[in-house]
Amino acid sequence: MSDTILVGTDGSADAERAVAWAAGVAAARGDVLRIVSAVNIAGLYYGVGAPPPESMLNDLQQASEGFVRQGEVIARSVSPGIRVEGRTLPEAPVPLLVEQSRDARMLVVGGAGRGEFLSAVLGSTTAAVVAHARCPVAVVRGREDTGEVPSDGPVVVGIDGSPVSERAVAVAFEEASLRNAPLVALHAWSDVAYDSIGNTAQLLPGWESVKDGEERLLAERLAGWQEKYPDVEIRRDLRADRPRHALLELSEGARLVVVGSRGRGGFTGMLLGSTSQALVQHARCPVLVVRPEQA
Structure with a gap:
């Protein structure tokens, strides 16, 4: 059994809630928390396959790295002392998370995202990840009235x-x-x-x-x-x-x-x-x- 809790982030509020929830799970188990963000370069090609401007690629890379760093801050604020590793990889979101899930105990995603990484609409990225991941997948959803993720109840x-x-x-x-x-x-x-x-x-x-x-x-x-x-x-x-x-x-x-x-x-x-x-x-x-x- 792997000792890694995997969580995907795109910097959205839902993704950050997923990171916080995953940090609690990893801390309770003594597992490593791996935070990953996708740099979906393939989605930026246009015309007959011409590559996007280098400046656009750099901006996307920096944004993804920022999402991971922010995730690390959130994780350590929730569970001080937790072991955290961050990865920013040039891959489309679904293949990235499915591949990373091969050596994870659990994959955690938010209930919705910016639209590029996660989506609230079943049938898009979230549904594909839940359907194809190689480990159990937790979709972090909150209460309807407050949006808060519950920490009590059965x-x-x-x-x-x-x-x-x-x-x-x-x-x-x-x-x-x-x-x-x-x-x-x-x-x-x-x-x-x-x-x-x-x-x-x-x-x-x-x-x-x-x-x-x-x-x-x-x-x-x-x-x-x-x-x-x-x-x-x-x-x-x-x-x-x-x-x-x-x-x-x-x-x-x-x-x-x-x-x-x-x-x-x-x-x-x-x-x-x-x-x-x-x-x-x-x-x-x-x-x-x-x-x-x-x-």
Whole structure:
């Protein structure tokens, strides 16, 4: 397991909040904090591939170096004594972060950026990073009213029985233990099924038997973790609801939500499921997306 927490910055307020949050995570673990900024030279070429003026390249390089230096100041103000390394690299943001994530424990990004490095719109840079990174990705989001990143409340984990959900449970217990926080283990399923062809709603038969089965699934997925983490208080939350709706609701009072990148209801080949997409866009606290082992 790597001892590096990686965070990307573009100097925006959201990126700086991500740096501060990542510094706290690195300090709690005793890890190195690596702050990186992209110098996206390829985006500056114009015409038939003519290079941009050298002065423009120098300005971009200096700006990126300034973002990293400011990140280092923020990190040390949050966690004095933390080990910090900064890197400014001539690469487009997505390839840079994905490559750097290969030897990182966690990659941290802001919920929005200037538009060049990070973006609040899923489907652009943030979504690509979450989908392709080689380690868990934390998207730092704040409360809707203040924008502040919460430092209290429970850690919440979404459980659906999929293999990547198993990894999310392991990560969530570790994060809760490090934060001395209770863990809310949510298993939500809807009491309405949709026909895959006609998309017509159908009520599930045998409601009580379905509920009993879902309770057993949640109990099985938590078995053994309490013994491994006796310091973590577990709160089970079983709901007949859509997972994304329940997790978004819980994010209002949580300090962190942990989910798998794609659950058991997703389509084979999808890099991000609908639940993780919704949380990355709309959660009211940081979201940690866990990728499958083979990633």
